[in-house]
Amino acid sequence: MSKVIIIDDEPLARSIVKEYLQKHPQLELAAECNDGFEGVKAIQQHQPDLIFLDIQMPKINGFEMLELIEQPPAVIFTTAFDEYAIKAFEAHAIDYLLKPFDQLRFNKAIAKWEEKREAATPSKTEDLLETASLSPSQSQRIVVKNGSKIKIIPVHDIFYLEAADDYVKIHTAEGYFLKNKTMAHFEEALDKLQFVRSHRSYIINIHQITRIDPYEKDNHVAILRTGVKVPVSRSGYGKLKLVLGL
């Protein structure tokens, strides 16, 4: 028996998956979820083998939900129409079902998943998420897990980002949040006119800078509105000058 979870905000969309699942007695439906928040909880609780996941959902979309899960299970995406998502799926050869779909197409997706599981093909979910997070809607906010709570940070609320081992610390007025991503990822995903990589380990929101002072030889330090000092390397100083038009 394999455990399955359905995550979709439309009740009828969930019931069609349930109906098609009846033809696959080897799959047991462990939970149904209304949105990504419920999804995160249910995945932690049930540790499913496979999830059916909608993209457009309340507050956080399907991709953002996956980002919050340490080791995401296998995913079959179900979506009606989302050019960006479909491009991302195709680029990473991940199976997806376009609504409306029939039993035959559904069976094919299940067969494909079973085949992959036996061949133990590593999941490409991470690459997919990397692509998806560059989408216009997702570059406006960052979704993080804060204990058991899910927090949505609008990017303009970010003061600066700091590298911390395998994580990035996102500093805001409410303190910092950790996100399991690289500095290079954020450098790419965030608006380059607002966020500047001032240092190997720092990215600054330029709207937060009140002044830039020289610091030791060749280096500078940016002073933020909150009084925090953020290191600026030589090349970082060049980038800041360019963006600030100095």
Next chain:
Amino acid sequence: MADHAALLYTYDLPFRAALTDSIISNILLLGICLLVINTIRYYVPKKDQFMNIIIMCLVLTVIWLLISRWLLSITLDQYEGYERLLLHSVVIRFSIAFLIVGITTAIAIIWYTFQEQQRTEKREAEMERLNKEAELFKIRQQLQPHFLFNSLNSINALIALRPDEARKMVQQLSDFLRGTIRKEENQFISFQEEIDYLKLYLEIEKVRFGYRLTTELNIAEETLNWRLPALLAQPLMENAIKFGLYGTRGEVLIQMKAVIEKEHLAVTIINPFDPDMQMPPGMGFGLKSVQRRLYLLFGRNDLIEIQKTSGEFIVVFRIPYTHE
């Protein structure tokens, strides 16, 4: 001015007196001309008002004559024979001044009419461009891929669960799509028609989202015959639903109120929202395109109003009374 002075000089007037007369007369005349230009700038006369314009020029010239005479007789009364000269030159002064005021008026009218024409042309050109854009947007919206495919998916589920409801939804979806195709951009319809169309749309969305979506329509009886451009209320409602459903969790109440207020149809649409969430992409465009359309149709920018409170997103749009 120099001509004026030189002419007076040849009439045996001392040079100083001639110069003063000239300066006073001409500065006054300049003032009158500026007055005319400024009036016409804000109020370009229509074709059937030329008589009024000529009368205005005559009146202004007489006023000029009286003021300049009065000023000149005060400042220059020490010169002998000046009073007589002033009296003799009344006709010629009047004629020249009338000529100058008249020509200035004519030039101002031509200039500002031309400018207004250019503005109108520009507006029309932009209207055309926006119409094209709106048409493209409408075509895309007509297809409404997200809405359409999700609705079909719901129908697919209903066929097995509750076939009667499936059949009803097929009908509603067809009527809704037919409505979108039939309506021309900028065509005026009654508010009743728009409301019927809106209800069709809401029924479909309620089947899709189940208990999460509730709507409350509060439409005053006297609004139903009001004429308004087609496809204004529905896109705003769609925005509100998307913003409400995808911007918050849990149950979502969308409210719509319509009343007649100071000879305008005033429609208020309220959806819950979380101030931390960004507007979903496309929503800003929807609001902006409605705003532009209202401007192009009525030449006014104050017909749509957006308010954000801590938990509510409120859009109010107003439609003036039209005979169309």
